Amino acid sequence: MELIDAIILGIIQGLTEFLPVSSSGHLELGKAILGADSLPEESLLFTVVLHFATALSTIIVFRKDVWEILRGLFQFKWNEETRFSLKIIISMIPAALVGFFLEDFLEVFFDGAIIIVGIMLLITAILLYLADLAKTTDKGVSYRGALVIGMAQAVAILPGISRSGATISAAVLLGVDKSKSARFSFLMVVPLIMGKMAKDLLSGEVNFVGDQAVAMGVGFIAAFIAGLAACTWMIKLVRQSKLSYFAIYCLIVGLIAIAWSIWG
Template sequence: MDVIDAIILGIIQGLTEFLPVSSSGHLELGKAILGDHSLPQESLLFTVVLHFATALSTIVVFRKDIWDLFKGILQFSWNDELKFSLKILISMIPAALIGFFFEEQLELLFNGNVLLVGFMLIVTALLLYLADKAKHTGKPVSYTNSFVIGVSQAIAMLPGISRSGATISTSVLLGNDKSKAARFSFLMVVPLIFGKIAKDLLSGNLSVEAQNTGILAIGFLAAFISGILACTWMIKLVKNSKLVYFAVYCFIVGLIAIGLGYYY
């Protein structure tokens, strides 16, 4: 992997982690169009570094919110911050269980199944379209909503289902305020990313070679910077009801993927 590859992969990770277009789906499409050997083969370590970068970009964008949560938790009282943190924990349950018990089965879906990606992108497009048309409300995320949104996050582990698109759309369709939906969606994934990183680190399969540190650093910076831009942009888009543009994009790419799936 060279410098250009690291920059491109970093930008893709940073953008698609937050924009509702499915990073996993686009990677599978890229493999089908360019061939399995035309794209750089990402090492586990490089993948961990990129996910760490996007997790940090979320923390930077929501640094005030996260700091307020920590201060509220440390007060050891049943305040709004502790309630919100509990909702985050509830939302993590479905994805954590699916990832723990069905990790190997999920990995089998990431083997160039372009047809599946196409249909799932169309599902993403439908969710985004419905969410874009939802009326503005001031309703906060409830405990029940948290679990349902968590289920949508677990479903988004399928290639072609956008995690941010699925969770924000589900939250909005449940009647939650759009800005609160975006905030909850981005914060709920941070513990899962750090948990996955910790699991990979403890597996003992990661190794750093001196000649790779520069590439890792470049990929990290690309993902970190693009992640900050994408996260900030998505918050504004959700508030201004611009999700329909991404719905159209996902629908078109989904149709192309289905065509490719039948062709291949």
């Protein structure tokens, strides 16, 4: 993998993990354009590296929240931090079940099926548009809401469905405050990413190619920096109800992807 390819894919991952435009969908499009999917030996490891970079950027942005949650948990009391952590665990269940039982079935969607990515981006556009129309409230995430948001996250395993877009939209449409929706959406993915990384690393399918260490390091840095910027920016955009801009973007990219797949 060339350094420029690693930088581009890292930036794509860092930006699209938080911006509601589907990181998996854009990575598939990026690999198709750059030809990076012709390098299967380091493809899975590179994906793990990029996901670790974005998880780390999330922790940095929400470091105060993460510290408060950890401090509250170690008080071993039924406090707000414990309740929030339980909601995070509940939200992880749907995606964990889908990943465990349907992993082989879902692999077909990550095999250059650009038309599927395009269709899913159109669905993401609809979700974002509907979320932008929702009224502002001060409601928090309930246990039932956490499960519904988790189901949205499970659906977002499909490339082209934005994870942040689906989860934030689900939360907002449930009547949750927009800032709280963004906070919950970004924090809920950290343990899931860590679990997926551990699963991939322990699977024995990750192959490290020595001469790709520099490219992976550069990709990690690019994804981390882009992730910091995108996460911070996205929080402001959700508060200001500007998701419709991303709905338009997903609509355009989705239509281009479908056209590329049919006539490219």
